[in-house]
Amino acid sequence: MSPLLEVKNLRIELTTRDGVAPVIDDLSFTLNPGETMSFVGESGCGKSMTALALMGLLPEKVGRVAAGNIIFDGEDLSQASDERLRAIRGNEISMIFQEPMTSLNPVFTIGEQIAEVLRAHQGLSRKAAWAQSIELLNAVRIPNAKSRVSDYPFQMSGGQRQRAMIAMALACQPKILIADEPTTALDVTVQAQIFDLLTDLRKQTGAAIILITHDMGAVAEMAERMIVMYAGRKAELGPVDQIIEHPRHPYTKGLIECVPHIQSDPSLERHDLVEVPGIVPSLREFGKDQCLFASRCAYLTEACLASRPTEKLFANGQSADCWHAEGL
């Protein structure tokens, strides 16, 4: 099966006051049709940057694709014209954002904001697009869609707004849906509902999903494969169950250990909650030829500081960029 999306040696540079920093450095991965792939990592690791690059929405004049290719359906998006990217955005690749509270335009009705996408990409008439918006709101399980369609975002709850965002993103039946921390701003019960909805919709539409999240539970439940990102570089990539079972990168190991577990016997003494010590290095460090995780790593050796780790491939499909991957 040929991949739907193939990212090859992608390098994204941001121009900052201190000079040019590679916020994504030599990233390669593939995404198969209908697959769910998860991006995991701390804030500032380049997950959202990757998503924006796929959409062709890197911050103007500040960010650019410096090297590498983004091949979608046989077409290199890193070379595509603005016109072409616009035709793909919201149509074949669409995105749900982190903040449902601020990501919807406050002065237009929900229906108008959904219908607009249909008019732009499918050339539907006003009436047909409006009718289709009602269908979509139904599909994302907003009760009484027929009357809610003319509501403004301020008249909806956070969960409902995120549902509306999902309806908007799925309006043109995209091949890839990028969900950038879709549940971060929502409370736990609503989070579960949104993930259920995404799972169901994926089954119905067959869209591939790129799920960017901090939530290891969501990754385990939703995704087939995952990429762990650290400081703009790939740390580890592979099938979710394999990685959670046996992480090959110290950073992945740390992230998994951070997740608290419910004990079957509540009277037992609890384990201390573990954290990954230290913080993500500043953008100035990003281009260095060494392991960027070294300063926070328990397995640090001289090799880690001498040069950037190369990718180690394992038989089970896992790969890790660490000098000590085999030993872990």
Next chain:
Amino acid sequence: MGILRTILLRVVYAILLLVAVLVLNFSLMHLAPGDVADTISQSMGGADQEILDEIRVSYGLDQPFIVQLGRYIANVAQFDLGYSFFYNQPVTKLILERLPATLLLVIAAQIAALFIGVVLGVISARKPNGLSNYVVTFLALFGYSAPVFWTGILLLITFSLNVHWFPVAGMRDVTIEGGFWVHFIDVARHLFLPAVTLGSIFLALYSRLSRASMMEVLGSDYVRTAKAKGLTSNQVVYKHALKNALSPVITLAGLQFSAVLSGAVLVEAVFSWPGLGTLAFQSIIARDTPTILGILFFSALVVIIGNLLTDLALRLVDPRVGGQK
């Protein structure tokens, strides 16, 4: 229902406010030295105390302040603003003759300033480092710092005296004959320079504010969403961003409405525009108290109506104003 209720409430407030304006204006005028009796006696070439007292009695000026105030308010409630001894006309008639000219000038200036200001603001917000940005900043600074009478005289000299594009003064050319459109164009030609002059100050304010507001909105999440939907950059800017960026500009325009009205006094003087401003100026010189009070009353009325319209405009732009269904 919401809108009707709001309008009704605002009308009640407006009436209370107008009564307060009447009381305050009347008291202030009463405190000022000199009255109609002085003016009349002056025009007669002087009079003795006896005649002065006689005049005061005949105009009710000998009554206690509170009685005069009560009479005045009662009269206003019946749309009678008194009688101008200077113009020998009822004040209401006098003002209603002049009001349309002022309203025309004020509204034309306000609309032009808003429209051009917003367009300039948007253009410079889209390219914060472009040439257009510096042009807008310069124009804004110039418009804001140049005194309105100076701008007016400068425009007059340039466009009326030197190149004869526009008439020098007045509101219409009495020698012109023709149908509605002929007169319409004639008035528009007369209106152009005064409206530009008056608008220039406010143009500066509106363009600066819409630039700032637009830049803020362009960085917001929902603009990113709009881009992610695959809309064209014009759709993103003029549909999604502009409607949000307009709210603060409309609010400011509403607040500035009274300033535009007072600016009109100066502009009318420069261009001999036959409006309330000219009337106000003449009646202050003549100590024509009823006319001055009448003009102040109408100004307050116009400002209150302007604010009400601003509120309604805000509701159109932003559904969050005015609360939930």
